[in-house]
Amino acid sequence: MDKPSIAIEVVYALAERQKLLRLSVPVGTTVREAALRSGMQQFFPELDLNQAPLGIFGKAVSKPEERVLEEGERVEIYRPLIADPKEVRKQRAAKAKSKADDGEAS
Structure with missing residues (x-):
């Protein structure tokens, strides 16, 4: 007898394209197993x-x-x-402060 299954989705996105796959997996499938079963690597070969x-x-x-x-x-x-992300925020804040300081000097 077949093991009962559940319906799930697996998604991956790059800035320029994305893919959503609907799967039926056996009850008890883990998150990692679902990702591996999805076949997403055929669409994104660089994905590990x-x-x-x-x-x-x-x-x-x-x-x-x-x-x-x-x-x-x-x-x-x-x-x-x-x-x-923390470093990017610091850089953005420093840049905004620099612009504000330049505006005061004018």
Whole structure:
């Protein structure tokens, strides 16, 4: 007898394109297993699904190898960060302060 299954989605996006796949997976499938089963690498060959950070509905999953999926959940495959967000904010604040200081000097 077949193992019961659930319907889920797996998504990945780059700035210029994205892909959403709907899958039926066996009950008990983990977040990582779903990402690996999705076949997303055929659309994005550079993607390393064994290491990629994963989440569900915008919330990162710290242990995707352990978190079991439920019916209707959406697994999100996250891209690696290009820059540290804290550092980018610091640079933006410094630039804004510099512009403000230049405006006062005029």
